[in-house]
Amino acid sequence: MAQSITKTGDKLIVPDQPIIPYIEGDGIGPDIWAASVRVFDAAVAKAYGGSRKVAWKEVLAGQKAFDVTGNWLPVETENAFREYLVGIKGPLTTPVGGGFRSLNVTLRQHLDLFVCQRPVKYYSGIPSPVKKPEQIDMVVFRENTEDVYAGFESPMGDEKTARLIEFLNHEMGWQIREDSGVGIKPISVSGTKRLVRAAIQYAIDHKRKSVTLVHKGNIMKYTEGAFREWGYALAGEEFSDSVVSWDDCRGDVPDGKILIKDVIADAFLQQILTRPAEYDVIATMNLNGDYVSDALAAQVGGIGIAPGANINYDNGIAVFEATHGTAPKYAGKDMVNPSSVILSGSMMFEYMGWQEVADLIEKGMTGAILQKRVTYDFARLMEGSTKVSTSDFGNAIIENMG
Numbered sequence: 441m442a443q444s445i446t447k448t449g450d451k452l453i454v455p456d457q458p459i460i461p462y463i464e465g466d467g468i469g470p471d472i473w474a475a476s477v478r479v480f481d482a483a484v485a486k487a488y489g490g491s492r493k494v495a496w497k498e499v500l501a502g503q504k505a506f507d508v509t510g511n512w513l514p515v516e517t518e519n520a521f522r523e524y525l526v527g528i529k530g531p532l533t534t535p536v537g538g539g540f541r542s543l544n545v546t547l548r549q550h551l552d553l554f555v556c557q558r559p560v561k562y563y564s565g566i567p568s569p570v571k572k573p574e575q576i577d578m579v580v581f582r583e584n585t586e587d588v589y590a591g592f593e594s595p596m597g598d599e600k601t602a603r604l605i606e607f608l609n610h611e612m613g614w615q616i617r618e619d620s621g622v623g624i625k626p627i628s629v630s631g632t633k634r635l636v637r638a639a640i641q642y643a644i645d646h647k648r649k650s651v652t653l654v655h656k657g658n659i660m661k662y663t664e665g666a667f668r669e670w671g672y673a674l675a676g677e678e679f680s681d682s683v684v685s686w687d688d689c690r691g692d693v694p695d696g697k698i699l700i701k702d703v704i705a706d707a708f709l710q711q712i713l714t715r716p717a718e719y720d721v722i723a724t725m726n727l728n729g730d731y732v733s734d735a736l737a738a739q740v741g742g743i744g745i746a747p748g749a750n751i752n753y754d755n756g757i758a759v760f761e762a763t764h765g766t767a768p769k770y771a772g773k774d775m776v777n778p779s780s781v782i783l784s785g786s787m788m789f790e791y792m793g794w795q796e797v798a799d800l801i802e803k804g805m806t807g808a809i810l811q812k813r814v815t816y817d818f819a820r821l822m823e824g825s826t827k828v829s830t831s832d833f834g835n836a837i838i839e840n841m842g
């Protein structure tokens with residue numbers, strides 16, 4: 441019988457037929473989801489021979505939700521993720537400039553999914569613009585609920601914006617031009633500490649070497665600089681048995697300890713190209729994390745293969761999703777790379793403890809890539825490859841599960 445996933449204490453309780461809500465997504469979402477769900481079901485069937493099976497439950501968001509319910513993000517959708525705990529979603533469109541605020545960001549905020557976790561590693565055979573992509577093996581922990589990304593903004597010309605600017609200029613002594621739009625960048629100590637705690641705990645659980653706090657704290661002292669300060673403080677307060685800070689060891693890390701260090705964001709962006717092997721787990725704020733995760737994805741083959749998860753590590757609610765967006769010019773063409781959602785699914789099965797399924801998905805994908813049966817994005821960079829559709833790439837993964 442299909443049942444909800446639940447959490448008791450630290451433990452996720454996963455029934456043999458878990459109900460998993462999914463959002464198909466806008467743009468390329470339906471193409472990708474169709475291929476992904478076939479791969480997921482094939483991997484579960486192969487791993488457990490019928491004793492386990494996912495009961496997929498579609499929930500609506502984006503254009504499809506608006507067409508059916510008149511609402512872009514129905515409350516029933518948010519509630520389904522609360523009730524069933526683990527879910528997966530395709531990309532959702534956000535208009536630029538005006539229009540509604542990001543549904544992706546809204547979902548993360550309403551469900552308080554405070555970690556956006558995006559692993560970036562190289563799969564053999566994938567075309568890369570860098571010489572040694574195999575040196576890249578990082579996991580980005582991006583704070584997911586605050587920063588300028590939270591959308592506290594007010595438009596130029598609005599009467600409230602004018603009052604805010606007047607207050608800031610008079611009370612704070614700032615010099616903001618009257619013809620400005622204004623955005624606020626809140627970075628809290630509580631938001632920072634829970635993010636850095638999750639990153640360090642992950643590093644401990646997965647035997648990683650270092651956690652790097654990425655910030656622009658020399659310029660934005662009380663937001664990004666404070667993130668750095670609070671991150672180090674948390675490491676010392678809660679993890680002193682397991683970690684050592686750069687200042688305490690100057691790079692001479694005692695055996696078995698995890699190094700906590702920091703780097704300024706612009707320097708980080710050049711060092712991930714020149715010396716990627718020096719970085720491992722990354723903890724950073726929302727906007728930096730957005731930029732960094734796409735930049736790193738490009739180094740291992742592009743956002744077509746970059747998975748992710750939005751997780752509240754306190755209550756266990758997790759919504760897995762691709763790093764890329766809706767790529768509208770490819771919508772309905774059965775053409776794009778489904779790997780990002782498929783690998784997000786692999787992360788989801790790992791999170792559920794269904795490791796055999798995650799392993800089969802990775803095995804199938806690696807096999808398909810080594811056979812050079814790839815979608816257009818890889819094919820255009822891969823000599824001797826066979827360009828296949830989204831759905832045929834899904835078939836190639838299933839065939840390569842063994």
Ligand SMILES: NC(=O)C1=CN([C@@H]2O[C@H](COP(=O)(O)OP(=O)(O)OC[C@H]3O[C@@H](n4cnc5c(N)ncnc54)[C@H](OP(=O)(O)O)[C@@H]3O)[C@@H](O)[C@H]2O)C=CC1
Pocket residue numbers: 468530531532533534535544742743744761762763764765766767768776777778780817
């Ligand atoms: N989490 C989410 O739901 C996200 C939603 N968005 C939203 O998506 C919309 C479009 O955003 P945009 O900035 O164009 O970014 P997209 O990620 O949608 O697309 C940018 C480019 O990335 C490449 N790409 C993206 N997905 C794939 C894929 N699956 N396979 C192969 N290549 C891919 C394509 O490159 P090429 O042209 O070279 O082929 C595409 O033109 C916006 O409304 C944005 O807000 C954006 C990011 C995340």
Ligand SMILES: O=C(O)CCC(=O)C(=O)O
Pocket residue numbers: 532533534542543544545730763
């Ligand atoms: O919400 C959006 O439309 C964009 C989100 C995004 O770029 C991301 O989460 O990486």
Ligand SMILES: [Mg+2]
Pocket residue numbers: 730731734763
């Ligand atoms: Mg992004």
